[in-house]
Amino acid sequence: MTIPIYSGQDGVKEGTKKLFEEEKSLVFTGLIGLFLAAIIAVFISFNGAAVSPEGNLKHAFSFNAAVGIYILSIAAILPFSTLNNRRRKRFRKLLIGSSFYSYTIETVQHFRGFNPRFSTKGSAADIIAGISFGVVSIILVTLSLWLTIHFFKKIHTERPLLLMGIRYALLSVMIAMAAGIWMSTLQSRYTGDSGNVMTLHGLGFHALQTLLLTGWLLEKAKVNEKTARLLLHAGSISWILSILLIGIQTALGKTVFELSLLPSFIIFLLFIWFVIAALSGWFYLKNKC
Structure with missing residues (x-):
């Protein structure tokens, strides 16, 4: 599959690139x-x-898998950004360095039996490792914000639906990053009686797959442009609103899995996204046939 793009500071056409092209190191x-x-x-x-005394390898498993999927998603969308070659190279190096450091600290510390972020049982070295982990997390937040800003700059492209999906996805990622900062401030993933910030953090990042998929399917289905845009806006806005409501429910110190009004509305919004994604898939398959 090829991607016609325009990039660089001046919006100069660079040609037609393949998905993940020039991003082998990120992949x-x-x-x-x-x-x-x-x-x-x-x-x-x-x-x-x-x-x-406090290690949990399930956390190391989920962290490494989540970061791996995130890096692959960034590798897929980076060719659409307005970053020129020099800035793109700098972005890539910082992201790779931060990722490998994060893999190492998360994995080694849990195998050693210590919480890599908020250890209460470790030595001074373990506490320093946790602080450095926080610094690296700030670097990752900064890189994501930088990339988001560039994606919201004016960009000429022949892939408007996919670009729209990317922009909505990055808004969701910003909320997920804010949740990460929230956990760092709390020095825990839990808040109140049963609130779990990790739910907000994880679901926010998954927009890089869910919202991009919807945009890609609608683009390939060759649906009427007005209809496609309407569907993509509706599905993406429903997703973003559900993430925001999860944040509110979590801030109240309550789980999103309880049977109450707010979680019910969250499920309804996610159902709207799911229906639109399924409809997009049906349009895509219909076009293929």
Whole structure:
């Protein structure tokens, strides 16, 4: 599959590029995260997840898998950004360096039996490692914000639906990043009686797959442009609103999995996104046939 793009500071046409082109190093970095997650999953199946005194290999598994998927998603969309070659190279190096550091700290510390972020049982070195992890997290937030700003600059492209999906997805990622800062401030993923910030954090990042998929399907389905835009806006806005409501429910210290009014409305909004995504898939398959 090829992607016609225009990039660079002046919006100069650079040609037609393939998906993930020039991003082999980012793809490799993402695959390393998935590989580490697979190894940890095998280890857990034989030895269990708990490592005394406070390590939990399930957290290492989910972290490495999530970061790996995130890096692969960024590798896919980076060719659409307005970053010129120099800035794109700098962005890539910082992202790869931060990712490998994060993989290392998350995995090694849990295997050693210590919380990589908020250890209460470790030595001074473990506490310093947790602080450095927080600094790296700020770098990742800054990189995501930088990329989001560039995607919202004026950009000429022959892929408006996919670009729209990317922009909505990055808005969701910003909310997820804010949730990460929230957890760092709390020094925990839990708030109130049963609120879990990690739910907000994780679901916010998954927009890089869900909203991009909807845009790609509608583009390939060759649906009437007005209809396609309406569907994409409706599905993406429903997703963003559901994320915001999850944030409110979490801030109240309540779980999103309880049977009450707010979680019910969250489910309704996610159902709207799901119906539109399924409809987009149906349009795509219909066009293929």
